[in-house]
Amino acid sequence: MTGAPTVARTTTAARKGGPGTEWEITVYYTAVEDFHDGADTEVTGCTRLECKDGQDDLGSYPADFVEAVRDEGTGRTSSGQYLNWSYDVGFWLDSAPRTSDGQRLTPFFSAAADPDVLPQGTRFRITGCGVQDDGSAPQEAVCAALRDGAWTVTDEFTPGLGGSHHLDAYIGPETGENFTDSDWYVTLTGARLTIG
Template identity: 35%
Template structure:
């Protein structure tokens, strides 16, 4: 049927490229743009974080520092102590079952060094906080419940745990062969010095279990002042 003469002519639909965007369309577009911006910022942030953690980290090695006192400590063995025996009844930590007497000079060493190997093959420990003896089958431990490692563990009260130490000059009084071994060792702080370490520049080097009677007469049992060391703090974590 023909259209009415008074009716307005039909309006042609607008071309697709000129159709106005609906609110829903504008929201989706903004969301897409926002996601692209966030992705770009995240990528830039990851690159910056990677750069800061792999390239721009400050050096951790310090310059050599002089004026250090170096001493050594060890784990005494009851097998090399034959003096008069002394009772420790009344000095045993609660809940412990121990023989009540040991050689007196051995006990003095245990109280100084922290641990001693017994004739039975286990270890006698001294609790510096509770002032009592205890037995353990675990080898000598550092102050952070870590095993002490001969010619590696260091007791220090002024350096953070994990600090690596290289001795560059032993100072006076250390035989050449012993000094060579001290300087070539990879020392690491993993213990606290409980006795005689009031000086902040004092390092106590652990040399292991006693293996001979007169260990204090050996060249590697030394005290030296004026040593020079270089420290390296633990590396920052890299991602």
């Protein structure tokens, strides 16, 4: 979820989510090693955030857990540490799930966006959930939790993954095996925001 992308500048109305603006919202989460399996995969990186492309041995983890950390940006290991990843740092171990610039990710508060669309520090609320990829409404409990969140842009997309009206909303650790098949792992289109 992290890293500064190169995107075309949008108009002020689009960046501010003016009337009629519809957004795509994708959730992201902390992978939990205990819910994953696969062949042991050795991971190298940094033992702290303040380094880049480290080569320290960070341990071995199930292959699909390592893949989930790459996709989501963070994972909680069985030992209770956090294996974090960003395109411009690589892997690093930490005491918390974090953005690449070291901010702690907070469920139903932290969000990611292209900085040319919504700069870091922008606050927003989700006022309408829109629909899922298949055109159906999301589960009401999921939509209500997203609407109740007090969101702030604290993270950036990996280059090429954002867009002019796309946000990622951080919902915390996955809650069980096959989390990506659950009601909580959603992409919403036609969502509405109130910004500011």
